[in-house]
Amino acid sequence: MLFASCFFLPFADSTKLVLHVWSRSIILIICFGVIVWLMLKNPGMRIIHFFLAMALFRIGFNWFVIEQRGKENIIAREDGKKIAIITHGKPLFIFGRPFDHSESGIGDKNATSFNIAIHRKEIIRFKTGIDYNSFYLTSPAEVKNIPHEVYYEFNNPGTDKAILIKFAPPINQQIKNNP
Numbered sequence: 290m291l292f293a294s295c296f297f298l299p300f301a302d303s304t305k306l307v308l309h310v311w312s313r314s315i316i317l318i319i320c321f322g323v324i325v326w327l328m329l330k331n332p333g334m335r336i337i338h339f340f341l342a343m344a345l346f347r348i349g350f351n352w353f354v355i356e357q358r359g360k361e362n363i364i365a366r367e368d369g370k371k372i373a374i375i376t377h378g379k380p381l382f383i384f385g386r387p388f389d390h391s392e393s394g395i396g397d398k399n400a401t402s403f404n405i406a407i408h409r410k411e412i413i414r415f416k417t418g419i420d421y422n423s424f425y426l427t428s429p430a431e432v433k434n435i436p437h438e439v440y441y442e443f444n445n446p447g448t449d450k451a452i453l454i455k456f457a458p459p460i461n462q463q464i465k466n467n468p
Contacts, residue, residue, distance in 0.1 A: 307353055317349045362400050368443040369404025372453050375440055376424045381409070382416035384427035384454075401445045402426060421458045426451060 307313070321342065328338045372381075383402060402413045405426075413426070424440065425432075428451055436457035445451035 307356060310353075313349075313352050317345070317352075320345050364444065365400035366404045368401050368441075368445075369406075370408050372401070372405050372426075372441055372443070373408030375453065376405075376409070380420065380423040381405070382414055382420075382423055382425050384425040384431060385415060385417060401443060401451065419456045421456055423455070425454050425456070427454060428452070432456075 324338050324342050324345065327341075328335055331338075406413050416423075416425070419435070432452075432454060436459075437454040438457055439452050439454050441453040443451055443453075
């Protein structure tokens, strides 16, 4: 199964940005082919060959995934720094509830909020209520029916797009504040 999956790696959308995808795939195909041949040649040593295949799978995983995650983390670090600068000295929350992805499209495990927390030197909390003086990290789908102003757009690893917003107060409240 692992041997066969190597044939499809160059065609997968998730490997489009990997450097030397064809040569890496060919190397994995050859290595897995040797392991399959050894399994057929020495049936009594199959457990050792199985562990060799698992080790090779792990190396292949690192070749194709770690590099991409590193690029995403560099972007998340830059976005986190920009958002920390924009929100400096002002309250910032993740809109929604933790562990309930129907309530929060960003979720609690994302590299951008981690990097924001490092720059702000505080943990970014979840909040479901709306405070018009606070900034919120959210996804566009979550707030499409709620008036808001977008301050920054970014790609959050694990979600398509995320935004930094402030909710706009209702018009009648704006009129009261600005007579």
